[in-house]
Amino acid sequence: MLFNSFIFIFGFLPVTYAVFWLLRSARHRYMWLALTGYVFYGYWDARFCLLMAFSTLVSYCAGLAFLSYQQPRIRRLALVVPVCVDLALLGFFKYAGFVMRSGQWLADSFGVSAHFPVFDIVLPVGISFYTFHTITYIVDSYRGVIRPTRNLFEFSAYVSLFSQLIAGPIVRFRQIEADLEGLGSAQRGRWLLLGISFFVIGLVEKVLVADSLAAFVDPAFRNYATLSTLGAWQTMLAYSFQLYFDFCGYSDMAVGLGFLFGLRIPQNFNSPYKAVNPSDFWRRWHISLSSCLRDYLYIPFGGNRYGVLATYRNLMLTMLIGGLWHGANWTFVVWGGLHGVLLCLYRMVPRIWDALPRLGGQALMFVLVLIGWVFFRSPSFAVAGSLLRTMFTGVAGPLLDNSSVLAALLLLAGYWAMVGRNAFEFNDARTWTRSYQIAMAAAFGACLAVMAGGRNSPFLYFQF
Amino acid sequence: MSAALDKQATASDGALRPLAVRLVWGLLAVAACLCAAELAARLDDSMFHSVPFFANPQYEDLIMRDWFGRRGRPHAQFRNWKLNSLGFRGPEIALDPRQGCTRVVVMGASETFGYYESPEHNYASQLADRLATQGCVEIVNTAVIGMTLGSMRPYWTYWVSRLHPAVVLIYPSPLFYLTASQASAPASRARPPLPAAAVSAPPAGRPAPEATPVHPFESRFIKRLRGVASSVIPRWVSMYGNEREVRAELAAQPAAPEVRSPPPRALANFRDDLTGLVDLIRASGARVILLTHAQRASLPIEPRVLPDLWEMRIWAPNTALPVFVEFDRAGNEIVREAARQESVQLIDAAAALNGCFDCFADLNHFDDRGAQLMASLISQQLRVTGR
Numbered sequence: 001m002l003f004n005s006f007i008f009i010f011g012f013l014p015v016t017y018a019v020f021w022l023l024r025s026a027r028h029r030y031m032w033l034a035l036t037g038y039v040f041y042g043y044w045d046a047r048f049c050l051l052m053a054f055s056t057l058v059s060y061c062a063g064l065a066f067l068s069y070q071q072p073r074i075r076r077l078a079l080v081v082p083v084c085v086d087l088a089l090l091g092f093f094k095y096a097g098f099v100m101r102s103g104q105w106l107a108d109s110f111g112v113s114a115h116f117p118v119f120d121i122v123l124p125v126g127i128s129f130y131t132f133h134t135i136t137y138i139v140d141s142y143r144g145v146i147r148p149t150r151n152l153f154e155f156s157a158y159v160s161l162f163s164q165l166i167a168g169p170i171v172r173f174r175q176i177e178a179d180l181e182g183l184g185s186a187q188r189g190r191w192l193l194l195g196i197s198f199f200v201i202g203l204v205e206k207v208l209v210a211d212s213l214a215a216f217v218d219p220a221f222r223n224y225a226t227l228s229t230l231g232a233w234q235t236m237l238a239y240s241f242q243l244y245f246d247f248c249g250y251s252d253m254a255v256g257l258g259f260l261f262g263l264r265i266p267q268n269f270n271s272p273y274k275a276v277n278p279s280d281f282w283r284r285w286h287i288s289l290s291s292c293l294r295d296y297l298y299i300p301f302g303g304n305r306y307g308v309l310a311t312y313r314n315l316m317l318t319m320l321i322g323g324l325w326h327g328a329n330w331t332f333v334v335w336g337g338l339h340g341v342l343l344c345l346y347r348m349v350p351r352i353w354d355a356l357p358r359l360g361g362q363a364l365m366f367v368l369v370l371i372g373w374v375f376f377r378s379p380s381f382a383v384a385g386s387l388l389r390t391m392f393t394g395v396a397g398p399l400l401d402n403s404s405v406l407a408a409l410l411l412l413a414g415y416w417a418m419v420g421r422n423a424f425e426f427n428d429a430r431t432w433t434r435s436y437q438i439a440m441a442a443a444f445g446a447c448l449a450v451m452a453g454g455r456n457s458p459f460l461y462f463q464f
Numbered sequence: 465m466s467a468a469l470d471k472q473a474t475a476s477d478g479a480l481r482p483l484a485v486r487l488v489w490g491l492l493a494v495a496a497c498l499c500a501a502e503l504a505a506r507l508d509d510s511m512f513h514s515v516p517f518f519a520n521p522q523y524e525d526l527i528m529r530d531w532f533g534r535r536g537r538p539h540a541q542f543r544n545w546k547l548n549s550l551g552f553r554g555p556e557i558a559l560d561p562r563q564g565c566t567r568v569v570v571m572g573a574s575e576t577f578g579y580y581e582s583p584e585h586n587y588a589s590q591l592a593d594r595l596a597t598q599g600c601v602e603i604v605n606t607a608v609i610g611m612t613l614g615s616m617r618p619y620w621t622y623w624v625s626r627l628h629p630a631v632v633l634i635y636p637s638p639l640f641y642l643t644a645s646q647a648s649a650p651a652s653r654a655r656p657p658l659p660a661a662a663v664s665a666p667p668a669g670r671p672a673p674e675a676t677p678v679h680p681f682e683s684r685f686i687k688r689l690r691g692v693a694s695s696v697i698p699r700w701v702s703m704y705g706n707e708r709e710v711r712a713e714l715a716a717q718p719a720a721p722e723v724r725s726p727p728p729r730a731l732a733n734f735r736d737d738l739t740g741l742v743d744l745i746r747a748s749g750a751r752v753i754l755l756t757h758a759q760r761a762s763l764p765i766e767p768r769v770l771p772d773l774w775e776m777r778i779w780a781p782n783t784a785l786p787v788f789v790e791f792d793r794a795g796n797e798i799v800r801e802a803a804r805q806e807s808v809q810l811i812d813a814a815a816a817l818n819g820c821f822d823c824f825a826d827l828n829h830f831d832d833r834g835a836q837l838m839a840s841l842i843s844q845q846l847r848v849t850g851r
Contacts, residue, residue: 006692208504215512405511434489438496445497445685446504452688453508454544 001043003253004207004451012040013257016162020261026184030153033261037160041126048124055089056159058082059134063148063155066141079142083135090131093124098328126166128325132292133159137173139296146174154180163257167250169268169288179263186262193432198256200440200447201423205249207447209413213242216406217377224383224390228397232390234406239377240370241413244273247286252423267424273369273417276361277353278342281369293322311347316340326376331384335375342368362418498685505684515541520679527608532622533615534608543691544583553577553605554589559626565600568846569627569750571616572635575757576607578835580825585832590839595846604629612640613737617744625748632745633842635755635813638734638795639788639828642723643779645730703771706778713781723783726791735798742806753809753846756796758838760827761789762819772827788827811845813838 001008016036023029042049065078100116107114137158141148149155158180164171179186220227220235227235251268258265268288275281282290301314316337323336346353356364371388378384400406509515521542528537528551536551548556561567570576570588578586588605595601606624613636624632694702714720738754745752761769765786773785780788796814803810816837817823823834830838 007696212512402512437489438493441493442496442500445499445501448497449501449504449685449688450508452685452692453505454691 001040003250003257004203004211004447006451012036017260021188024184026181027151027153029183029186030151030157030180033157033162034153034160037157037162037165040162041160041165044125045122048127051089051093051124051127052130052160055086055130055134056156058085059138059159060152060155062138063141064150066148067150075142079138082138086131086135086138090127093121093127095324095328097121102330129168129170130159130165132170132289133164133173136170136292136296140172140174146177161258161263163254163261163263164265167247167254168286169251169254169265170292171265171288172292175266176263183262188262191259191262191264194427195256195259197427197432197440198252198259198423200256200444201426202249202252202254202256203447204443205245205252205423207249207450209409209416210242210244210246210249211450212409213238213245213406213413216400216402216409217242220400221377221383224378224387226397227387227390227395228399229390229393229395231397231400232387232395234400234403234410236370236374236387236391237410237414238406240273240366240373241410241417243373243376244269244417245413248422255423269422270424271417271422273366274362274419275365276356276358277350277365278339278346278368281365282339282343289322289325293318297321312344315343315347319343329379331375331378331381334381334384335372338372338375366418501685502683505688509684513541513544513546520682520684522679527610530623532618534611535619535623536606536608545578546583553586553607554592554603557602557604557627559628561602561628561630562600565602566631567602567604567627567629568595568631568633569604569606569624569629570633570635571611571620571624572607573611573637573640574607574609575637575828575830576605576635577609578605578607579609579829581830581832581835585835587830587835587838587842590835591842591846594839594843607635610640612637612644613734613741617737617741620741620744625745625750629750631751631753631846633753633755633811633846634738634741634745636734636738636757636795636799637828638757638792638798639776641730641734641795642727642783642788642791645727645733645780699771703774706771706774710774710777710781720782723780723787726787726794730791731794731798734795735802738798738802739806742802742808746806746808751808752806753811754799754803755811755842756799756814757792757828758813758817758820758823758834759789759792760819760821760824763789763793765789766819766821768821769827772824776827809845811842813841816841 001012003009016032020029020032023032038049038052041052059082062078062082066075069075069078097119100119104114104116106112107116137146137148137155140146158173158176159165161171217235217239220231220238224232224235248269255265255267266288268286270284270287272281272285275284298314298318301317302310303314304311317340319336319340320333321336323332323334323339326332326335353361374387374391375384378387506515506517510517515521523542526537526540526542526545526547527534528540536547536553538547538549538551540547540551545553547553550557550559570591576586576588578589581587586605588603588607592601592603595603604627606619606627608619611619613634616634742752742754760772763786765773770785773788776788777783777785792814800810800812802808817834820834820837823830823837825831825834
């Protein structure tokens with residue numbers, strides 16, 4: 001069930017919303033949110049609900065152990081075991097095939113006669129996200145940053161909250177704890193309009209911008225070998241904006257849905273294409289992931305506390321793992337590595353980078369990010385290599401089909417992403433006047449019309 | 465007394481006014497939503513499907529009646545179906561094959577034209593993609609919705625043969641002959657007459673693109689919503705509706721006997737038209753490859769395909785449900801026999817795909833997966849050269 005589907009907007013959401021506000025106690029609301037989360041998740045594949053339930057129970061029990069035992073040894077055990085269980089689940093479903101393929105490749109490369117089994121495992125949708133939710137909960141409980149909850153339904157509602165379940169944002173328990181605790185006294189009207197506004201803006205980003213760009217990107221990638229240099233640049237420009245508006249649209253819809261249920265979900269994108277350096281970019285792009293990588297990988301690795309070389313090593317390690325988190329493919333690792341190198345470079349020569357005029361820094365950062373997306377989007381190094389060659393070696397040929405429409409879309413998307421206001425800035429500056437409500441209604445109608453045309457595609461981050 | 469009433473009226477006015485204002489703004493919001501939706505639907509069609517903003521395209525725009533019969537209208541477009549300047553699905557082509565390329569023409573009806581598949585996913589398109597790595601092979605999808613083997617004969621003689629194909633794949637639809645053998649379909653389902661092209665002589669060279677007929681205004685947003693609604697209605701609900709429609713039709717003509725087995729006359733017509741078409745094409749020097757017709761249903765009939773059979777029965781109300789499967793099977797036997805007798809290659813799609821529930825969107829039409837399997841089957845067995 002996609003947020004941009006009729007079944008969600010006119011079926012699941014109204015029923016979930018109406019029953020939620022009819023219920024009065026926090027306990028009932030937790031139960032309802034947990035139940036609807038499982039219905040939402042089970043709509044893809046009901047079998048995987050068991051997996052999520054298991055992961056939830058393991059983490060919940062770890063929380064109880066932290067509440068009950070103060071001995072360091074037991075606490076360490078209560079940290080290590082459930083985190084390993086969660087990582088094992090993630091590793092098996094997401095990375096087992098990748099490890100086998102890589103092992104086979106290595107064996108073949110060195111002429112070793114070995115036969116690695118081929119796994120055909122279906123990746124449970126959103127497993128990377130809810131595993132992160134449970135791991136951050138366990139680690140924060142261990143560190144004493146949060147007090148674990150004794151209420152299974154509250155914890156279950158947190159893990160399976162449908163608005164953030166499939167593609168994030170990765171909301172840490174501490175960020176949402178206060179709202180969850182006060183769910184019984186939440187007021188329906190308080191954030192209703194704000195919720196609608198975020199949801200509609202997200203829908204516009206996804207349906208009108210990202211999906212329209214996808215109509216150019218997908219065929220271009222299918223025929224990547226026949227692209228000209230201009231066509232390849234058009235493709236990558238379109239993909240850069242498609243990815244941003246797709247994921248940002250999803251995050252904004254998730255924030256809006258959170259508001260509708262009295263939960264404040266934090267900002268996940270802060271106009272990342274306005275970034276002027278790599279560090280700035282990672283403070284703006286997928287904020288919930290980058291802050292998790294910082295707090296749960298980079299800092300535990302040692303951060304910048306052990307000298308310059310160790311700092312670079314930690315940065316690289318963090319970004320390589322971050323890349324691998326996105327998908328079980330070496331192209332993602334290279335993408336992560338590329339950003340690791342950029343972050344190290346920025347750390348080495350910040351003055352040179354910062355001396356660039358703002359527009360120059362923004363343009364340079366955008367081009368570097370765009371080159372990184374080549375690896376992110378390509379299914380293999382062969383495709384990535386071919387695209388990069390085409391982009392930088394001057395291959396003659398036509399532009400993409402329907403280029404005038406693409407140019408108009410790129411202008412619109414470029415302006416919005418690089419100059420315009422994001423959903424948070426938009427809502428901060430906005431009061432709900434009548435004309436704004438009419439504009440929202442019109443935007444919603446336009447999205448419905450395009451959705452009904454059958455061009456909507458799944459969110460790109462679902463695959464992670 | 466009067467002052468008290470005035471006060472009461474004022475108070476009640478005061479309460480009503482905000483409600484009225486809210487109602488007006490609410491209506492305005494709904495109006496804005498609908499107007500924006502219509503505008504967006506038209507812009508979307510215009511930007512991504514080249515449908516003129518003010519046009520009101522209809523299904524019938526895809527087909528025109530030429531002097532020899534039906535064919536695709538050049539440059540026609542409806543929903544995601546797009547025809548090229550010769551009125552065929554697929555990319556632009558010249559009348560003559562490219563130098564050094566083998567041209568393969570695919571003839572058939574809506575199953576071949578591609579009804580439910582995503583854009584460029586009908587089996588002919590997928591076949592072209594698969595063969596792209598095996599030298600220069602041009603696949604031309606000449607299928608026309610609703611085309612029988614009988615109507616393919618003039619279509620071949622006066623139009624398709626001018627493409628000079630080396631190979632012709634024929635995917636016949638036997639069930640046309642079953643439905644044609646019955647009384648006319650219910651008036652509610654009858655398609656409106658096709659616009660005539662009014663061409664008095666065979667078209668010379670590339671025909672000039674025709675203007676799309678002008679239709680009265682119809683909301684494209686509502687049309688899109690109808691499409692969404694029909695896709696979410698559960699199959700058992702649509703089956704119930706179809707069953708009711710068939711029963712009403714039968715009640716209106718109680719004297720008509722029920723057809724309980726494949727009508728021999730209809731099968732004979734199918735055989736005659738098939739062999740006639742094969743002979744005609746072979747006489748031109750092209751090599752013919754026959755395909756058997758695949759269906760979602762197989763014998764014995766599974767309950768889950770009943771909605772598809774009831775949908776089919778709308779077109780032949782007097783026919784018992786199993787006959788739709790038996791007739792198709794008998795038709796396929798005729799195709800196999802014709803292939804043997806005429807010594808032409810046969811690709812047995814029915815043997816490979818019959819009964820595959822997930823390969824079809826209804827009884828006869830492929831979905832993306834079915835089209836993919838069909839393309840794979842043909843690409844494995846297609847011999848582009850030789851006789």
